[in-house]
Amino acid sequence: MTAENETASAVLAANARFYRAFNERDSAAMGELWATRSPVACLHPGESLLVGRQLVLRRWHQILVSRPAFTLRCDRPIVQVFGPTAIVYCYEGGNDELAHLAVTNVFVHEADGWHMVHHHAGPMAHPLPDLPAKNLN
């Protein structure tokens, strides 16, 4: 595996930890995922900007403890790496519904690995026309 592929894999693993923390309603894991030494910010669908670790994690905790039961998918993830920073682009959809959010997830590499510094999920005008391949059978 090339160094480039290794980096992309590590970033995608951090991105997967984000969706696992969400789906398991795990506030502690969400807290570990977000960066502690870099500035952070978050834009939930339709909401205004949250800046700083305290506000971002407080809002995540609210969401995780109150949200209805469903599995959030990260469809079609693409990684772009900029040295110690990386972005994952993907689409989010719940359960077996078509994806309806376009997402920017930004990560930075800190001493112990990749951590999230920004999540932006924005509503799409129309859901993606197809479900991920694994759900088509």
Place this chain on the structure above:
Amino acid sequence: MTAENETASAVLAANARFYRAFNERDSAAMGELWATRSPVACLHPGESLLVGRQLVLRRWHQILVSRPAFTLRCDRPIVQVFGPTAIVYCYEGGNDELAHLAVTNVFVHEADGWHMVHHHAGPMAHPLPDLPAKNLN
């Protein structure tokens, strides 16, 4: 001015070039703003992801030549710097309307300065409650 403030100013200047290119419908300036050596991607409001300089700039050209006449504002910009990468968060609104888009603009520092690698504008559920101060008088 500290080095940190100088960096933030330079990033905000690149961000201002983005809105100037948009408002002046200047495809050439838009092309100069976007990075040439780093990967790029763009998420227009409600649309699906565009990846790569050719697709991103083609779509910008379509928008710039066809859009109605209005001035797009960048309200309440905030800069976060991650070494050679930086993010500007802001809200966009047209003319004197309340801002209705939440925005993530990502820049990287290339040989000749800061360039855009990602723009994500997502619809807000409710416009921001206030216009920028300069418009209140």
